[in-house]
Amino acid sequence: SDTHGRLMGNNQRECIKLFPSEAEFNGNDKVWRFPTAGGVSELELKYYKLHSTMDEAQNPLEGRTVTGIFIVDEAQTLPMKVLEHAADRSRGQSIDLNGVTHHTKILLNGRPGAIDWWVKAVEELGGRVWRPMTADNPHNGPHYIRNIYMTRERRVADCLTKGTPMPVEGAIYDCLRDEAWPTGNIVEGWRYDHGAPVELGIDFGRRTPAVVWIQPCVIDGLEVDVIFDAWGDNEKLTRDIVAAIRDPWHRRWSDRDELYGVRRGQVLDLHPDFDGVWRVDVAATDPAGNAKDAKSGKTDIDLLRRRPGQDPDGLGGGLGCRVAFTTNADRVPVHAGITRLQGLMDPGLGHRRLLITCELWERGMNAQAGARTLARSLLTYSWEHADRKSRSGRDHDSTHHCDALRYWCINRRWGPPSKAPPGLAFGLGIGRDSAGLPSN
16 A cells, blocks of 8 residues: 555454454464465565665565555555566465466556546556445445535546546646636647747756647637647656757657658757757746756756757757746746646636647657546646645656646746737847846
């Protein structure tokens, strides 16, 4: 299970109810032993917690080979690493009284949520998925279901009884609605305009970068900002960020020959020294990217500013665009940036300005288990993760895309909305640009 309290509370109570009276429990080892026709069977109770990557070689599942069934409870609270570690320990076999050999089976139990990594992982591995629902249980009377709806929020009650996704507790961007604009934040049928500027939000992470592409445009007479592409990966450096920005087809959209009205192999960028597909006018980045590397003396921002093909030291070429970031004097608190970004998603009064293309949203939701995507990050990013980020700088998997959006918002949408047409409001000026925003 995920915590010691739940292990010795919920799980232990079930063991006491199910096991015969002759079963014995060793409290020191947390092992149940009970006699069977073939000898003695054991059930060991473990809770899974990784305090840091250093614990990976000493995770709580080490030291025992499972020969029967490996049960992972409360999977929705655990990282995908638990499945890898469970598979490592499930190497044994068992033989029943009839002499039939059985391979170890892994059973993952979890409550449905916004992102069910364990469901996708089981499906990708060819396993079986059961979706039991409380509403279908004939042993529950009508009063039981009614009481759940009387005492719980409706979305929580629907999850408990009908198997719908459980809302993330403390979700920050629950104001974002995965419905068609203007009632929601998903735009359908959007087409890329190679004559309009494109702005990037970049979070360098700790070799876990994320990038979002935003193009300001006008839809039905209303100014909006459309997120039309996103990328995130692990163990990547600045040269990998540049490569991902310049080549969306091989890196993200390899299954498509046409996207937003642009065909594969078609180059529409207006800048003569940049051979990428999407143009890049300005990149808003993590201010931590301005820290110098101890060996090269260069910063990540220095590398982004380089012109494409300019590689005097083997560190790779750049984007050749203006890079915006906050300095210590004008740095914006995490919570303040989040609040401003929430206002772009749903201002309360007025139209939703920050939109996501239908293609990008669906790609993010349908990605492989464990993949970091913009859609998953927006659905799972919580105040707990934001507080941890502001206190210690530690990141959750959901923070990187959300941080990239926040850097873009701080550098490109801080202050009153521009009254100029989008194509004129975002020039490549020096000092302060035409939207009245600081340039760095």
